[in-house]
Structures are given as C-alpha cells and as structure tokens.
Amino acid sequence: MALVWIFPYVWMTLTSLKPLPEILHRPTALLPSSPTVAAYREVWGSIDVGRYLVVTLAMALAIAALQIALALPAGYALAKLRFRGRGMALGLVIACLLIPTQMTFVPIFLMFAKLHLVNTFLSLVLPFGASALGTFMIRQALLSVPDEIVEAARLDGASELTIVYRVLAPIVRPTLVALFLVSFVFHYNDYFWPLVMTTDDSVRTLPLGIALLREQGTGVRWHVIMAANVLLSAPVLALFSITQRSLVRGIAGR
Amino acid sequence: MSAKTRPWLLLAPTLAFFFLFVFLPVGVALYQSFFSWDLLTPPRWVGIRNYTSLISTGALLSVLGRTLLFAILVVLGTTASGLGLALLLNREGRFFAFVRASIFSAYVVSWVAVSLLWLWILDPDRGLVAKLLSLIGITDVRLLSDPKSVVPTLAVVAVWKITGYAMVIFLAGLQTIPTSVLEAARLDGANAWSRFVHILWPMLKPTTSFVTTTSLILAFQAFDIIRIMTQGGPANASKLFVYAIYEAVFLNLRVGEASALTVVFFVVLLVLSLGQFHAWRAKA
Numbered sequence: 001m002a003l004v005w006i007f008p009y010v011w012m013t014l015t016s017l018k019p020l021p022e023i024l025h026r027p028t029a030l031l032p033s034s035p036t037v038a039a040y041r042e043v044w045g046s047i048d049v050g051r052y053l054v055v056t057l058a059m060a061l062a063i064a065a066l067q068i069a070l071a072l073p074a075g076y077a078l079a080k081l082r083f084r085g086r087g088m089a090l091g092l093v094i095a096c097l098l099i100p101t102q103m104t105f106v107p108i109f110l111m112f113a114k115l116h117l118v119n120t121f122l123s124l125v126l127p128f129g130a131s132a133l134g135t136f137m138i139r140q141a142l143l144s145v146p147d148e149i150v151e152a153a154r155l156d157g158a159s160e161l162t163i164v165y166r167v168l169a170p171i172v173r174p175t176l177v178a179l180f181l182v183s184f185v186f187h188y189n190d191y192f193w194p195l196v197m198t199t200d201d202s203v204r205t206l207p208l209g210i211a212l213l214r215e216q217g218t219g220v221r222w223h224v225i226m227a228a229n230v231l232l233s234a235p236v237l238a239l240f241s242i243t244q245r246s247l248v249r250g251i252a253g254r
Numbered sequence: 255m256s257a258k259t260r261p262w263l264l265l266a267p268t269l270a271f272f273f274l275f276v277f278l279p280v281g282v283a284l285y286q287s288f289f290s291w292d293l294l295t296p297p298r299w300v301g302i303r304n305y306t307s308l309i310s311t312g313a314l315l316s317v318l319g320r321t322l323l324f325a326i327l328v329v330l331g332t333t334a335s336g337l338g339l340a341l342l343l344n345r346e347g348r349f350f351a352f353v354r355a356s357i358f359s360a361y362v363v364s365w366v367a368v369s370l371l372w373l374w375i376l377d378p379d380r381g382l383v384a385k386l387l388s389l390i391g392i393t394d395v396r397l398l399s400d401p402k403s404v405v406p407t408l409a410v411v412a413v414w415k416i417t418g419y420a421m422v423i424f425l426a427g428l429q430t431i432p433t434s435v436l437e438a439a440r441l442d443g444a445n446a447w448s449r450f451v452h453i454l455w456p457m458l459k460p461t462t463s464f465v466t467t468t469s470l471i472l473a474f475q476a477f478d479i480i481r482i483m484t485q486g487g488p489a490n491a492s493k494l495f496v497y498a499i500y501e502a503v504f505l506n507l508r509v510g511e512a513s514a515l516t517v518v519f520f521v522v523l524l525v526l527s528l529g530q531f532h533a534w535r536a537k538a
Contacts, residue, residue, distance in 0.1 A: 001339070005357040005414070011382065012371050027380035074268035077261040089265055096276045098527035102475050102496045103520055106503050106512050107279035107286065130271030160260060189364035191478040192496075196504070207366040211482055214370060222374045229367045240362045244355060247362070252422055 016040070016227035023223050039227035043213070046224075049231060052209040056188055059124045059205060064183040067131040068176055074130075075138030076164045080150055090139075096132035105196050112197065123197040124205070128187065134179045137250075141175040142168060178250030181243055185236055206232055280520065287513035294507070304514035313498075314518065321495045324405050324412075325473035331413035332469040333462065336420025341454075343421070344428050354425070358418035365415065365478035372411045373398075373483055398484055401491035408479055408492055415479075416472060420465045427461030428454075467529050474523060495519055 015023070016039050018032040026033075043049060077083075078090050101108075108127055109118070117123045145168060153167045169176065194205040204212075210228040240247055287304055291297035308314040339357060343350050360368065375382045378396045387395050397407040431454065439449050455462075477496040480486060486493035486501060493501065499519065502512035 001342070002353045002357060005360055005418070006353075008371055008375060008414075009356075009359075011375065012367075015374065023380065027377075028382055028385040070267045070271065073264035077264040081261040081264075083258070083261040086261070089261075089269070092269065092272060096272050098524065099276050099280065099520075100471075100475050100523070102477060102499070103283070103516055103523065104276060104279035106499065106509065106516055107282035108275060109503070110282070110286075110509070111279070126271075127275040129275075130268040132272070135268055160264065164264070185362060189366070191364065191366045191481070195481070196500070207364050210370070211366050214373075214482070220380065222377070222380065225370050226374065229370050233363045233367045236362055236364070237359055240359060241355070248358065248422055251361070251419065252426055 012226045012229055012233075015223055016230050018223050020221065020223065023220060027222075039223040040231070042221075042224050043228045043231060046216075047209045047213055047228075049206070049209070052204060052206040055121075055203055056205040056207070059121065059194075059203075060184045060187040062121075062125045063128045063187045064180045066125065066129045067134045067183050068180060070130050071134035071138045071179070072169055072176075073161070073164045074135045075142055076160075076168060078135070078139045079142035080145075080147065093132050093135050093139075096130075097136060101127065101193060105193070109196055119198050119200055119202050121203050124194055124203060127193070128183075131179075131183065134183065137175055137179055138172060141172040145171055174246065174249070177243075178246045181239070181247045182250035185239065185247065188236060283513045283516040283520070285513075286509055287517050289510050289513075291509040292507045293509060297509075300510065304510045305518075308511065308514055308518075314515070316490075317493060317495055317498045317515075318518075318522075320405060320491070320493065321474060324409050324476065324494055325470055327406060327409035328412045328416075328473040328476075329466050329469050331409060332416050332420045333465050335413060335417045336465060337424050337458070337462070339417065339421045340424035340428060341450075344425055354421070358422055360415050361418040366482060368411065368415050369479045369482035372414075376407065399488050401488055404484060404488065404492045408476075408483060409473075411483070412473065412476060412479060416469060420469065423465050423468075424458065424461055427458050431457050467526065470529075471523065471526055474519075474526065495522075 014030065014032060017035040017037070019034060019036050019038055022029065022032060022034075074093075078086060078093070104127075112118050112123045149167065149171070150163055153163045158167065189207060190205070191207045191211060194203075194208045195211075198204050198208065210225075210232050213228055214225055286297070288299060288301060289297040290300045290304070343354050343357075376384075376397055378384055378394070378399070383397070384393075384395060387393070397403045435453060436449060439453055444452070475496060476494055477500065480492055480494055480497045481500070484492045486497050495515070496519075499512050499515045502508045502515060
C-alpha cells in the first residue's frame, strides 16, 4: 500500500531521465533504456530556472522572517502581559486564523492594482507579514515559560524588546524553527498567491514558471515536465529530510 | 513605553497587518458585492442583484454542490487512509520510519508538482493508469475529461497529497493512548478488531474530528489542482468554489459576481471553521 505513495516519485524521476523517442513509443516502459539528462537541459533552456528560484527563495525567506519578527512581540503581549482588551486581541488573532487568503485575494488584488503594486516583490510578501498561526503558536509556547524569567530580566533593566528578542526568543527556539520551516515550505510551494499577484514575468516564482511550462503547449514532452517537477521538489524534499522532526512538529501544530 | 500602552505597541504591527490584509479586504468584498464592475468602466450599484443572479442561474448551487461532493470525498478518503496507514505504520524501526516519511513527503511537495505528476500518470494516451487499465481490457478511459469522473478523480489526487498529514496527526493521537490499556484488552482476549472498535476509535475521536474538519477546510480551499489539471472543465464540471471566484474576476472581469461568491464562501467557511475550532480546542 505504501507503494502507492512511493512509486509516483520514482515514476517522476524515471520519466525525467528518458529521451523524447522513448516517451513517444514506449511511454510506460519502467526503466529508460538510454538515460539522459537532456530533459533537465531543456527545462533550463526554456525557462529561467535560476531567476525563478532566487525570487521564490527570497520571497519565502522574507515572509518567514517577517512572520517571526512580528509574531514574537505579539505572542509575548498575549501570553505574558495583563491588560484590558487582551481577550479581544486574542479573538482577533483567532478570527484571522479562520480567514484564508482565498477569501481576500480579490480585494487585495484590487487594492494593489490601485497602488501599482501588482507584479512587485512587496505584493508577494506583505499580505503574509503577520501570521495568525505563528502568533498563536508563539503565544502557546510562551505560556509555558515561567513568569520569573521575564521578571528577572525586567529587574536587570531589560527593555521589552530585549526581553522578547534576546531573552524569550532563545527559550522558544524549537517553536520558532518549526514555524520558520512550515512558513518557508508553504510559501516556497505556493502557486495561488503568486499567480493572482503577477501578470508578467518580473517576480514570478518557480512553481508558477513550471506550471506555465506545461501551459506553453509542451504536448507529449512529459519528460521535460517531470524534470521540472524534480527540480521544483528536490529543495523541499531535501529540507524535509534534514529537518523532519521540526517540520512535522510545526505542521502538526505542536 | 508606559505599562498601559506597552502591550498595544507590541501588538500594533501584527494588528496593522491583519487589518490591512484580512479585515479590510473582507469588508471591501462585502461592499463590492453590491456593485457591477468590469474593472474598465466605473462600478455601478446593483443592490443584491449579484446574489440573486447567482441563485437564479443556478450557478451558485452547482458550484456549492460540486465543492461539497469534492470535499466529502476528500474528507472520507483522507480520514480513512490516514487512520489506516497510522495504525499500520505505528511501529519501531527504520523501515517504517522511511515509509512514514515517504507518505508524508507528498504533503510537503508543492501542489504544482503533484498536479503535474498526476496529469502525466492519468494521461489518456501515454499514462500509467491507462496502461494498467488496458491490461484488464478497459480502454479509452478519460477520467479527467469525463464530467462524471472528473471530480472524484481530482479528489483521489487530493487524498494522495494530504493523507500524509492525516497520518501524522493520527500517529500523534495514537501516542496519547496508554499501551497498558491495549495490553490489558489483549490479555482479556480482545482481538484486533474489537480493540479498535472499543478502545482506539473512541479514544481517537478528538483526533478524528480534528482531521476531518481540517481536511474539509483544505478541500474547500482547493484551487491549484483545479487550475493545473482541469481549468474547471470539462464544461465547468470541476469548477469548485475558489476557482469560480478566480474565473469570475480574472477571466470574466466580473468583480461584483466574484465578490458575492466570496461573501458566500466566507459564510460557508465560517460555519466550517467554527466546527474546526471546536475540534481543535477539544484536542488541545
């Protein structure tokens, strides 16, 4: 039964190593009879893989970093400070947790069009600057940090920002790592948002570029599409195999 | 920072982002849904006509029905296969760890890669599925271009993609069940099936409701797989909710209609999400 999950990847890789005549005449032969990396060269030749990849990595990194930078102080306020309206603030965060981007993309697109921000790096990053899930995860993690640590830092004369970024951040590091990975992988893979925010090639991302490769009428050139697929998947699969524990932890929300 | 303003200053950046990119857009969508606008000429007030025409043309009902069918198939498939695999693979050893990781990796890979991969596997002329079916005498199967089979086929691909997620959640749920309970049942002579029915299933209930609501919401948000594999076709047979919104605004330039669909989507998701939130609280 597990083969149902494993074999498609194998099939993807095997297909990517076949030359065109084999795709045409023996498409379902298991092994390529004369394996070649021609398909990879063709992907490289037809789309600017390097530039797409740079944009994608920069976008995913920027979003993940911004989310952590903003969620730390917000999570701290919600977990460690007592003030009027805290319940309401937490309610707002949870409300955002329930509203996906599929519901906000039309108005945000119109807003960005008005501000001439469509086709810019900012339009890819800004809407994800604050993460409701991240804020919530950090709040939960900080709840289990003893108050004495905060009080001791305060007695030492530390400012609130020092407490947040220098004292507490290292303590909840596993949560931050998990949050970073989940956010990075999600946005690296994302197709929907870059699709609706771009109308030309200026800031297109890799998933978009590869989906376009198929739309350009590659016809039966499946070996090329599969090679592009391998290129797209390899970085996240490598990241996953290195950081499995943290990533699973983050995705399971623990 | 004074003690009173301090929390709000720390929250300000986050709340500002939420206001700009969540609450304001939802308000704008509601507002736009009362106008007819093609992005070229000025918007025109039409009251609730965007809603009434969505209902009278039957467009809303058919999109909702299709999305619901897709969602139900995805939820049932994901929950069953996720639970099954979790029970099967909840074992020590490197081999099982490798199999678990492989299954989960489908969840980690982009929807784009998964959609393109399955497009190839399901290719009617050269794909693996066509080849396998021809071995048992079934030829000329076009799962993605037959209006009857397209939504179930897409659901199978989606289940393949997110089963790993469900499996991981179920595995975590299984960890919380004390082995002593299962051991005691075994000593009392309970077989595997009755251990499942009387111990595992009841104790996994919060986990199951978490998995079903999460996959339900994921299914309602499906877009990439539709855009890449079918573009809503054939003849709109796979036009699910988010794709319908996308098509209304970006292909048909009907902002009002897209906004009205968004508002309905908001209400549907709100109901589903409240369910999810309850399940989540029960789990935590």
